[in-house]
Amino acid sequence: MAKQAPGVRIDGLTVVYKTPAGELPAVRDVTLTLEPGTITGIVGESGSGKSTLALSLLNAVQPPGRIAAGSVDIDGLGDVVALRGENLRKARGKHVGYVFQAAQNSLNPLKTVGKQLLDLGRSHGVDDLRGLVREAKELLGRMGLDGARVLDSHQHELSGGMRQRVGIMLALVLNAHLVVLDEPTTALDMITQANILKIVREVHAERGLTTLVITHDIGVVAEVADRLAVMYGGRLVEQGPTRQVLGAPRHPYTRGLIKAIPRLVGDIAEAQALPGRPPTLVTVPKEGCVFRERCPLRMDVCDTVDPAALADGPRVVACHAVNVKEHA
Amino acid sequence: MITGTGVVKTFKQRGKVLGAREVQALRGVDFAIPKGGAASFIGESGCGKTTLGRIIAGLETYDAGEIVIDDVAMSPLKPKRRQPHFRKIQMIHQDPYSALNPTRTIYQTLYAPLSLRAGQTGRSSSWIEERAAEVLTLVGLDPGTVMSRYPHQLSGGMRQRVVIARALTVDPEMLVADEAVSMIDVSLRLGILALLKDLRERLGVSVLFITHDVATARYIGDDGELYVIYRGQVVERGPVDTVIADPVHPYTQALLSAIPVLHGLEQPGEQPVMPLETLDDSQADAGCLFARRCPFRGERCTSERPLLHVTEGVPQEHACFYPERRNVIARPMSEV
Amino acid sequence: MSVILETSSAAMRRNFWRGVWRVMKRKPSRLVGAALMLGFVFMGVFGPMFYPDPLPRDPGQITRPPSWEHWLGTDDQGRDVIALVVTGSRYVLLAALVTAVITVVVGTGIGLFSGFKRGRWDTVLMRLTDMKLTIPGLPLLLVLSTVWKFSSAVQMGLVLGLLSWGGVARAVRSQTLSLRERGFIEAARGLGLSTSHIVGKELLPSMAPYIAMNVLIAITGGVYSQVGLFFLGVLPYESNNWGQMLNTAVFRSGALTVPSALGFLLGPLLAILLLTLAIVLVVDAMDEIFNPRLREE
Numbered sequence: 034m035a036k037q038a039p040g041v042r043i044d045g046l047t048v049v050y051k052t053p054a055g056e057l058p059a060v061r062d063v064t065l066t067l068e069p070g071t072i073t074g075i076v077g078e079s080g081s082g083k084s085t086l087a088l089s090l091l092n093a094v095q096p097p098g099r100i101a102a103g104s105v106d107i108d109g110l111g112d113v114v115a116l117r118g119e120n121l122r123k124a125r126g127k128h129v130g131y132v133f134q135a136a137q138n139s140l141n142p143l144k145t146v147g148k149q150l151l152d153l154g155r156s157h158g159v160d161d162l163r164g165l166v167r168e169a170k171e172l173l174g175r176m177g178l179d180g181a182r183v184l185d186s187h188q189h190e191l192s193g194g195m196r197q198r199v200g201i202m203l204a205l206v207l208n209a210h211l212v213v214l215d216e217p218t219t220a221l222d223m224i225t226q227a228n229i230l231k232i233v234r235e236v237h238a239e240r241g242l243t244t245l246v247i248t249h250d251i252g253v254v255a256e257v258a259d260r261l262a263v264m265y266g267g268r269l270v271e272q273g274p275t276r277q278v279l280g281a282p283r284h285p286y287t288r289g290l291i292k293a294i295p296r297l298v299g300d301i302a303e304a305q306a307l308p309g310r311p312p313t314l315v316t317v318p319k320e321g322c323v324f325r326e327r328c329p330l331r332m333d334v335c336d337t338v339d340p341a342a343l344a345d346g347p348r349v350v351a352c353h354a355v356n357v358k359e360h361a
Numbered sequence: 362m363i364t365g366t367g368v369v370k371t372f373k374q375r376g377k378v379l380g381a382r383e384v385q386a387l388r389g390v391d392f393a394i395p396k397g398g399a400a401s402f403i404g405e406s407g408c409g410k411t412t413l414g415r416i417i418a419g420l421e422t423y424d425a426g427e428i429v430i431d432d433v434a435m436s437p438l439k440p441k442r443r444q445p446h447f448r449k450i451q452m453i454h455q456d457p458y459s460a461l462n463p464t465r466t467i468y469q470t471l472y473a474p475l476s477l478r479a480g481q482t483g484r485s486s487s488w489i490e491e492r493a494a495e496v497l498t499l500v501g502l503d504p505g506t507v508m509s510r511y512p513h514q515l516s517g518g519m520r521q522r523v524v525i526a527r528a529l530t531v532d533p534e535m536l537v538a539d540e541a542v543s544m545i546d547v548s549l550r551l552g553i554l555a556l557l558k559d560l561r562e563r564l565g566v567s568v569l570f571i572t573h574d575v576a577t578a579r580y581i582g583d584d585g586e587l588y589v590i591y592r593g594q595v596v597e598r599g600p601v602d603t604v605i606a607d608p609v610h611p612y613t614q615a616l617l618s619a620i621p622v623l624h625g626l627e628q629p630g631e632q633p634v635m636p637l638e639t640l641d642d643s644q645a646d647a648g649c650l651f652a653r654r655c656p657f658r659g660e661r662c663t664s665e666r667p668l669l670h671v672t673e674g675v676p677q678e679h680a681c682f683y684p685e686r687r688n689v690i691a692r693p694m695s696e697v
Numbered sequence: 698m699s700v701i702l703e704t705s706s707a708a709m710r711r712n713f714w715r716g717v718w719r720v721m722k723r724k725p726s727r728l729v730g731a732a733l734m735l736g737f738v739f740m741g742v743f744g745p746m747f748y749p750d751p752l753p754r755d756p757g758q759i760t761r762p763p764s765w766e767h768w769l770g771t772d773d774q775g776r777d778v779i780a781l782v783v784t785g786s787r788y789v790l791l792a793a794l795v796t797a798v799i800t801v802v803v804g805t806g807i808g809l810f811s812g813f814k815r816g817r818w819d820t821v822l823m824r825l826t827d828m829k830l831t832i833p834g835l836p837l838l839l840v841l842s843t844v845w846k847f848s849s850a851v852q853m854g855l856v857l858g859l860l861s862w863g864g865v866a867r868a869v870r871s872q873t874l875s876l877r878e879r880g881f882i883e884a885a886r887g888l889g890l891s892t893s894h895i896v897g898k899e900l901l902p903s904m905a906p907y908i909a910m911n912v913l914i915a916i917t918g919g920v921y922s923q924v925g926l927f928f929l930g931v932l933p934y935e936s937n938n939w940g941q942m943l944n945t946a947v948f949r950s951g952a953l954t955v956p957s958a959l960g961f962l963l964g965p966l967l968a969i970l971l972l973t974l975a976i977v978l979v980v981d982a983m984d985e986i987f988n989p990r991l992r993e994e
Binding site for chain 2: 886
Binding site for chain 1: 405406516517518519546547548549550551552554555573574575576577579580583605606615616617618619620621622623624625626627635636638690691692693694
C-alpha cells in the first residue's frame with residue numbers, strides 16, 4: 034500500500050438543478066474538509082442534498098444538475114470539478130471508490146460478480162487481471178465471505194448484506210483510498226447492518242482509507258464516524274467531532290433530529306418528532322435560514338439573512354440563535 | 362380480541378416440477394392481542410413476521426392452526442364469509458407511495474370505502490363528507506387542504522397519515538402496521554408512531570406493529586407485548602419493556618446489541634451478542650433453529666427444539682434451553 | 698363544505714382538460730400531431746361531402762403528373778388524386794377506428810379479467826390468446842376474403858379487430874398482474890371494496906395511458922392491414938379507398954416505372970405517412986396526460 038489516505042477539501046460548493054422554475058440549488062455553499070484517514074458521516078433527510086454532495090466528489094452530478102461554484106480538492110488528484118472526460122473516468126474507481134445505496138441495484142443482474150469485476154479491471158486498463166481477482170477474493174474473505182463462491186454468483190443469489198460487501202469490494206479493489214458509501218445499510222436488517230458497519234470500520238483502519246458515509250440514520254454515523262456533518266435543505270448546518278455533536282448538539286435541527294430517534298430506554302414522551310416537514314428543491318427558502326420554518330429558536334433575522342457557518346474550535350454551526358449566544 | 366393458535370404457513374417455490382422446495386414461513390405461532398391493546402412482531406427480514414401480519418389482516422391464507430376474531434374462528438368459514446371479520450383488521454403498508462392510487466385524489470380515496478359503508482347503513486352522502494373530514498382530522502391533517510390533493514402532492518409522512526385515515530373509514534378494531542415508518546423521513550417518524558399510540562388511546566383501536574427496529578416498537582405503548590420471531594417461530598414473548606431491558610434469548614440479545622449506539626450520548630451494553638455468521642440456513646434441522654448462529658449453544662440445542670415456555674425467575678416466555686440475562690442494550694450516559 | 702365537494706367533480710373534470718392542454722402545449726410537435734389528427738377526422742367525416750359522387754373524370758388528363766390543376770396528378774380514369782384520397786379516407790379511417798376499438802375493448806377486457814382472477818380462468822383465457830396469436834393474420838384474411846366481401850368498413854374493422862386483440866390482452870394481463878400487487882389494490886380489497894370498483898376505478902385509470910396508447914397504435918395497425926389487403930388486390934371494392942388506389946397505381950398504371958403515375962402512388966402513401974406521424978406525435982403525450990403528477994407539473 035504505497036498510497037496514502039488522501040485529504041479532501043470541499044470549498045464553497047454549490048450544485049444546482051435545472052427545473053421549470055429555474056436553476057435551484059440542491060447543495061449551497063458547502064465547505065467541508067475530510068482529514069486524511071478519518072471517517073466522516075453526513076446525515077440528512079430526503080432532499081437535504083447529501084447524495085448530490087457525495088456525487089460531487091466524483092464530479093458525477095448528472096444533468097439537469099451541474100456544479101455551479103466551488104471546488105473539490107482531493108490530494109493526488111487536484112480539483113475534481115475541473116477534471117473532464119477520460120481523466121475523470123479513470124479517477125473514479127482508481128482514486129475514489131463509490132459504494133451505491135445498499136448495493137441493491139448497482140450490480141448487473143445478468144452477469145456474475147466475477148465478470149463484472151473483470152469488466153471493471155479492463156475498463157481501467159488493469160494488466161494483471163489474475164492479481165485483481167486474487168485481491169478481490171482476499172477482500173471478500175476479509176469480510177467473511179467465500180470469495181470464489183461469491184465471484185461465481187449472480188446478484189439474485191446473494192443476500193442484501195452480501196451484496197453490500199460485494200459493493201465495498203468493487204469500490205476498494207482498484208486500490209482507491211477515498212471511499213464514499215451512500216446509505217450503506219438502508220434496507221438491511223439490524224444484525225446485518227451491525228456487521229456491515231463493523232466491516233467498514235475495520236477495512237477503513239486496515240487499508241488506511243479516507244471514508245465518507247452518507248446516511249439518513251444518525252445511529253449509523255454514531256457507530257462509525259469520527260466526524261459528523263448535518264445537512265438540511267442543501268446547507269451544512271452543523272459539523273464537528275461525532276461524540277461532541279451527539280453529546281451536546283448546538284444547531285436546533287441537530288437537536289431535534291437526535292431527540293426524534295426512538296431509544297430503547299428512557300421516557301417515551303421525551304422523544305419528539307420535529308414539526309413541519311423537510312423542504313424539497315422547490316420549497317426550500319431562497320433567502321434566510323433554510324430551517325427557520327421548523328425552528329423553535331426562530332428570530333427576525335432568520336427570515337432575511339442566511340446564517341454563516343462559524344467555527345468554534347473543531348465545531349462549526351450555522352445558526353443565528355446559537356452564534357449570537359456564543360459570541361455575546 | 363384477536364387470537365391465533367398454532368398458525369402454520371408453508372410456501373412452495375413455484376415453477377419447479379421436480380424437487381419443489383418448501384419454505385416454512387411460520388411454524389406454529391400463538392398470539393393474542395386484546396381489544397385496544399398493542400403487540401409488536403420483531404425479527405429480521407424473512408423471519409415470517411410480515412407473513413403473519415398479512416395472515417392476520419386476511420391478505421394471506423394459512424395452512425394450519427386457527428385465527429379467532431372476536432370469538433369467531435376463521436377456518437370453518439368460507440372465504441367470502443371471513444371477509445367482514447378480517448375487515449376489522451386493517452393493514453398499514455410500509456410504502457406510503459404505492460399504498461395510494463396516484464390517479465385518485467385523497468377525497469376519492471376516502472370516498473370509496475365510506476360510500477360502501479353509507480350504503481350498508483343507509484346514511485346520506487353528506488355523512489360521507491363529514492366522516493372523511495373527521496378521519497383526516499383524527500390523523501392530524503387539515504381536511505380543507507388535503508382532500509382535493511393527489512398523493513404526489515403530499516410528503517411521505519402525510520401520505521402515511523392518509524393511509525391510516527383510509528383504514529379508519531371502516532372503524533377497524535386493529536391496525537397492522539408493517540414497517541410503517543421505515544420509508545418516512547427520520548424527523549417525522551416519531552409523529553406517525555405517536556399517532557398510532559394516540560389512536561389506541563382515543564379510539565381504543567389495537568395496534569400490531571411489525572418491525573425489525575426494536576426501539577420503535579416501544580413507542581406504540583409500553584403496555585404492549587413483544588414477540589421476537591426467528592425463522593417462523595416465536596422465540597421470546599413478553600411485555601415490551603421487560604423483553605428489552607432483560608432479554609434472555611440469545612437472538613433477542615443479538616437484535617438488541619445490533620442497534621447503533623449514540624456514542625457521546627450513550628454507553629454501550631457490556632455483553633453485546635454478535636450472532637455467528639452462516640451462509641446457508643435453509644436446510645431443515647431437528648434442534649433449536651437458532652443453534653447454528655448461537656454463540657452460547659449447548660449440547661441439547663442441536664438435537665432437540667426448544668418451544669416457547671416459562672422458567673422460574675424469568676417473567677417472559679422464551680424458547681431457549683439456557684436462558685440467561687445479559688447486559689446488551691446501550692444506556693444513556695446520564696443513567697450510568 | 699358540501700357545496701365545495703359537490704362541485705368538485707365538475708371542477709376536477711375542468712382541471713383535467715386544463716391539464717391536457719398544458720401537456721399538449723409543452724411540445725409543439727404534440728400540437729402538430731393533434732392538429733393533423735383533427736384534420737384526418739374532419740376529412741373522414743366531412744371530406745366526401747365536398748366532392749360530387751361519382752367523381753368527375755377528365756378524359757384529357759389520364760394518369761398525369763402533379764400540376765397546378767391537379768396537385769397530385771390524376772388517376773388512370775382522369776380523376777383528381779387528392780379528391781380520391783379524401784373520398785377514400787372515410788372507409789379506411791372508419792374501418793381502422795372500429796379495428797382499434799375492438800382490439801382494445803376485447804384485449805383489455807380479457808387481459809384484465811385474466812390477470813385479476815388468475816387461476817383457472819387465467820389459464821384458459823391465456824391459452825386461447827396464445828392460440829389466437831399463433832394464427833397468422835394475413836393468410837387467414839386472404840382465406841376469409843374469398844367468402845366475405847368486406848363491403849362495409851364496419852365489417853372490415855370487425856374482422857381485423859377480432860384478429861388483433863391478442864397482443865393487447867397479453868400486455869394488459871401482465872400490467873394487471875403487477876398492479877394487483879401494489880399496496881393500493883391490496884388496501885382496496887382489505888377495505889372490502891367491490892371487484893367492479895377495484896377494476897373500474899383503481900386498475901383501469903392506472904392503465905389509462907397504456908390503453909390510450911394502444912388505441913392509437915391499433916389505428917395505424919388497422920390502416921396498414923386493410924390497405925395491405927386492398928393493395929394485394931384480393932378484395933373486390935365497391936367504393937374507392939387508399940389500398941385500392943395503391944393497387945391500381947402500381948399494377949395498372951405502372952407507377953414504379955412510369956413517372957407520370959408517381960403522384961397517383963404518392964397520394965395515398967402520403968396520407969398514410971401523415972396519419973402515422975400524427976399518431977406517433979400524440980402518443981408521446983399520453984403518459985403525461987394520464988399521470989396527475991406529470992400533468993400538473
